[in-house]
Amino acid sequence: MGHMSTQEQVQKLAMKAQRPLLEVQNLVKVYKTGKRALQEVNFIIDRPQVVAIIGSSGAGKSTFIRCINRLVEPTSGRILLNGEDIVSLDRKGLRAARRRVGMIFQEYNLVERLTVMQNVLSGRLGYVGLLNSIRYKFPPEDIRAAFELLDRVGLEGYENRRADALSGGQRQRVGIARALMQRPELLLLDEPTASLDPKTSRQIMRLVGELVNERKTPAIINIHDVALAKAHADRIIGFNDGRIVFDDVPANLTDEALARIYGDEDWNPPADDGEATRS
Amino acid sequence: MSVLASSDRAAAWRPPTLFGTRLKRAVFWGCVIVYLVWSLTTIDIDFARAVAGLPRALDIITRMFPPNFERWPLLVTGMLESVQIAIAASIVGIVLSIPLGICAARNLAPKPLYLAARGLIVVGRTFHEVVIAIFFVKLFGFGPIAGLLTLAFASAIFLGKMLAEDIENMKEGPVEAVRATGASFWQVVFYAVTPQVLVKTLGVIIYRLDANLRHSTVIGIVGAGGIGQTLSASFSRYDFDFSSAILLTIAAMVALGEWFSDWVRRKLR
Numbered sequence: 080m081g082h083m084s085t086q087e088q089v090q091k092l093a094m095k096a097q098r099p100l101l102e103v104q105n106l107v108k109v110y111k112t113g114k115r116a117l118q119e120v121n122f123i124i125d126r127p128q129v130v131a132i133i134g135s136s137g138a139g140k141s142t143f144i145r146c147i148n149r150l151v152e153p154t155s156g157r158i159l160l161n162g163e164d165i166v167s168l169d170r171k172g173l174r175a176a177r178r179r180v181g182m183i184f185q186e187y188n189l190v191e192r193l194t195v196m197q198n199v200l201s202g203r204l205g206y207v208g209l210l211n212s213i214r215y216k217f218p219p220e221d222i223r224a225a226f227e228l229l230d231r232v233g234l235e236g237y238e239n240r241r242a243d244a245l246s247g248g249q250r251q252r253v254g255i256a257r258a259l260m261q262r263p264e265l266l267l268l269d270e271p272t273a274s275l276d277p278k279t280s281r282q283i284m285r286l287v288g289e290l291v292n293e294r295k296t297p298a299i300i301n302i303h304d305v306a307l308a309k310a311h312a313d314r315i316i317g318f319n320d321g322r323i324v325f326d327d328v329p330a331n332l333t334d335e336a337l338a339r340i341y342g343d344e345d346w347n348p349p350a351d352d353g354e355a356t357r358s
Numbered sequence: 359m360s361v362l363a364s365s366d367r368a369a370a371w372r373p374p375t376l377f378g379t380r381l382k383r384a385v386f387w388g389c390v391i392v393y394l395v396w397s398l399t400t401i402d403i404d405f406a407r408a409v410a411g412l413p414r415a416l417d418i419i420t421r422m423f424p425p426n427f428e429r430w431p432l433l434v435t436g437m438l439e440s441v442q443i444a445i446a447a448s449i450v451g452i453v454l455s456i457p458l459g460i461c462a463a464r465n466l467a468p469k470p471l472y473l474a475a476r477g478l479i480v481v482g483r484t485f486h487e488v489v490i491a492i493f494f495v496k497l498f499g500f501g502p503i504a505g506l507l508t509l510a511f512a513s514a515i516f517l518g519k520m521l522a523e524d525i526e527n528m529k530e531g532p533v534e535a536v537r538a539t540g541a542s543f544w545q546v547v548f549y550a551v552t553p554q555v556l557v558k559t560l561g562v563i564i565y566r567l568d569a570n571l572r573h574s575t576v577i578g579i580v581g582a583g584g585i586g587q588t589l590s591a592s593f594s595r596y597d598f599d600f601s602s603a604i605l606l607t608i609a610a611m612v613a614l615g616e617w618f619s620d621w622v623r624r625k626l627r
Contacts, residue, residue, distance in 0.1 A: 190549060192553040193549075254535075
């Protein structure tokens with residue numbers, strides 16, 4: 080990881096002037112089973128960009144992304160979101176921090192019996208009191224923002240549909256709108272396209288890229304599809320066995336780098352698996 | 359792999375059985391047979407007594423007909439009390455079952471609370487409604503209060519258990535998503551848990567209302583109020599024609615309740 084530490088030093092020098100949006104220091108996660116999912120992960124995002132995380136299943140991608148908003152409790156290390164350490168927060172502080180981080184999931188994780196609008200508005204739950212929220216009384220500006228977001232993600236007129244009446248791509252758009260309702264400082268996407276067909280996947284990734292640019296919000300995306308990652312990310316991070324083994328622009332993701340991420344033996348198979356590996 | 363070896367494996371393959379091995383299966387059925395033989399040969403059934411009871415049964419049944427509805431005000435009062443007990447007990451039971459169900463759901467409650475709630479449910483389910491009714495009658499005396507408390511307690515335990523099971527079986531994804539927005543615990547409960555369990559829970563509640571109606575007629579027999587108490591009194595006074603009138607009314611009421619519960623649950627789906 081020699082080249083990485085120099086890069087890190089460069090970044091750290093740049094950091095002195097301004098706080099990074101996200102800085103992860105020595106992040107370790109050991110599950111109760113004894114599995115070391117993350118081993119000393121260090122990582123900085125200092126500008127709005129799409130960061131794709133690739134790696135085999137079990138390499139720690141999902142654990143990493145879930146540690147950032149503490150859906151998974153880190154074992155040790157620091158996660159600084161605009162300078163505030165999320166790991167040391169108490170319950171209340173954590174809830175306030177979670178409001179600043181939007182999350183989008185592989186299985187969309189919409190509440191199926193609620194309408195599209197109710198699902199989108201649930202992105203504001205962190206800002207609305209319990210009594211108002213259970214009566215679905217949200218401030219008018221939130222409702223206006225929800226309509227605008229639905230228009231933006233291409234779901235104009237869908238506000239009163241029930242979530243379980245939508246297609247996969249439409250559900251993911253609702254998921255994106257819900258996350259953006261938080262006006263987040265950071266977006267986390269956990270395999271957002273893994274349940275979608277290739278065409279819808281590309282549309283969703285393009286939408287995410289556009290939104291990151293429009294809103295100047297960085298996004299971290301776990302993704303299995305290397306071609307999709309190379310096409311839509313500004314930066315790619317490779318995980319192997321709980322460690323970052325690659326961190327660079329997509330153009331530098333060579334076969335040699337892929338071998339480092341996914342392992343030698345499994346790499347470079349003949350044509351049949353080629354689509355995902357060639358850009 | 360040679361063709362011969364694979365055809366041997368094909369011949370040797372058996373579908374898996376419930377018991378795992380044939381030996382275990384043989385042992386199981388052997389035990390069943392031994393038990394049946396033992397219990398049938400050792401149980402003390404006095405046929406003479408059974409035979410002697412037959413003419414008495416015949417006598418009671420003939421005296422039950424025709425049913426006598428002359429004292430219908432008593433019947434109506436008892437029946438109304440039973441229905442009131444059933445409805446009031448269901449409402450109290452529902453209110454109590456919600457916190458109990460949430461506490462007894464492994465995926466929502468912290469471990470100590472979960473264990474305590476599960477323990478309460480296990481203990482509560484051990485006792486039949488009639489046993490609980492006897493206990494409450496001893497505490498609060500004869501009358502509908504004992505009946506109400508009995509059924510409220512039993513309903514809370516039953517509904518709490520069903521609710522906890524539903525919560526444990528719900529999809530975790532929406533819960534995780536709502537939690538990730540910075541929602542509080544109760545907001546997670548209202549936004550991610552309630553929509554997932556509501557319809558099924560309403561069905562269970564309606565079923566329990568129906569069950570409470572049936573139970574409320576029974577627990578009166580041990581003095582916990584309602585039509586059961588009237589029925590018990592009529593039996594002790596050998597007013598068998600009035601008893602049969604009460605029984606018919608109970609049957610009609612229970613059938614009505616069951617029809618209503620079926621109808622509502624069909625609507626809910």
